Amino acid sequence: MDFNVINDQLTVSGQILPQEVSTLAERGFKTLICNRPDEEVEEALQSTALEAAAKAAGLNFRYLPIYPGQFTEEMADEMRTVMTELDGPFYAYCRSGTRSCTLWALSQAGILDAQDIIAQAAAGGYDLSGMAAYLAGR
Template identity: 40%
Template structure:
């Protein structure tokens, strides 16, 4: 079973991935990998550069939008832009997948997708996105 959890037909989120996971992502139609995890967050973490190199070797694009502790408008806009610019499927990852799911949810909400729809997609993927309302309010 894949550790990639679908939030939509074109977006998956995942806990930390390894370079070897990139081949599975490509086989599932992923064309863009988004790293939402800052390097050095914990010991033994795979550096983002290794994931990026593996992605590029297989012809996938890779973008880093690290979320250390809080979400901001610039990160949400970067996520919105990355998703809009990608014609294929996207895999976003962080330590557990939760920050990636929240960032996707905030991007969707800023694009006008109803919050109930966003939260249900998160729940269906195993993520509690009940904080999205409050996080949207903090973005201004």
């Protein structure tokens, strides 16, 4: 399990296992966000299994699947809503963490300065510099 810290409210990673969810609660996370579509994983790793593990560990859970390259403004708005309405800190995962980090960045466009978003993503190990113009103009 990786802990790619984007900022004090968001950590992202690749796929996690249901048995690892309790570690998230122990580390103080309050909400688990699954950005990996169920079609990409076997049944034991699908959102329902992770949701059950999250609830058992006392975490909030949201399933916001992102198919590669298919980001929408609605998804970004939904991510912003989740991070506004639910308790943090948040732990989001997909296959590698890139989609989770990118969705967060899109959700923050127009709220945070584009260079701040890019710097926070870089701190977590994700290079979003190619999105600078879009993040600045959203």
